[in-house]
Amino acid sequence: MDTEECEHKDTKVKKKNAILNIFYGGRSWKNFRVVSVYPASSPRATGTAVVVCPGGGYLTLAMDHEGSKVAQWLNTLGVTAFVLKYRVGTWDGKKNKYPIPFMDATRAVRTARTMAREWGIDPERIGIMGFSAGGHLASTVGTHFDGGNGGSPDVIERTGSRPNFMILVYPVISFKTEYVHRGSRASGTAHFQAGGAWVRDDFKRSHSCHVGGPVPRLDEGDGIVG
16 A cells, blocks of 8 residues: 655645544644545546545444445545544534534535645535435535635635535435434434534525536436546
8 A cells, every 4th residue: 555645734644545634723632533535546537526424313423334335336436535534422412513513524525625636636526425414414514615714824724615516315404394314303403402503593594506407326427427
């Protein structure tokens, strides 16, 4: 394995299949997440990348079948995958409440875009994919983005967080009775209530989102690698 190291502000990478430590808000164990990078191999690489958010009800993470195996499948399509191990909470909502998972996922998108050149990806072809509760997280990142903080000393925080596309797989996107996944609502109620003002105030914001054309089939890779 190639163990070439490269420094990028507070981010350290070991290529090829790499573990990416994302630091922000100071070098504290409370403020870093791990991203496993699965780069697409030449000549199949398309320049497209996807940040993958496994599900688990915001209480655990299905890192295997909704993480590493998904990344390996994306690689067969020529897509580089960034599998995010975001922070999850507890049933009582006292640990890692919102917006912490959102901050982790947003940081992952910014990092992938900032380091696009190093990973041979197009900064305008970076999407986010999520399963179940991870689908909720992905959709939140895809609708609550910003253009970056131009005054930040951190080059990654100066980068925009808007994904170029979203792939939501059996996502939790509503707590309304007719649509809800009951287990996610049970675990999420304390989690989101504990988020307090951020959940109440920030989710009042909205972005105009339009999806044009037919929804692509995942098993065909349409719209992902084209």
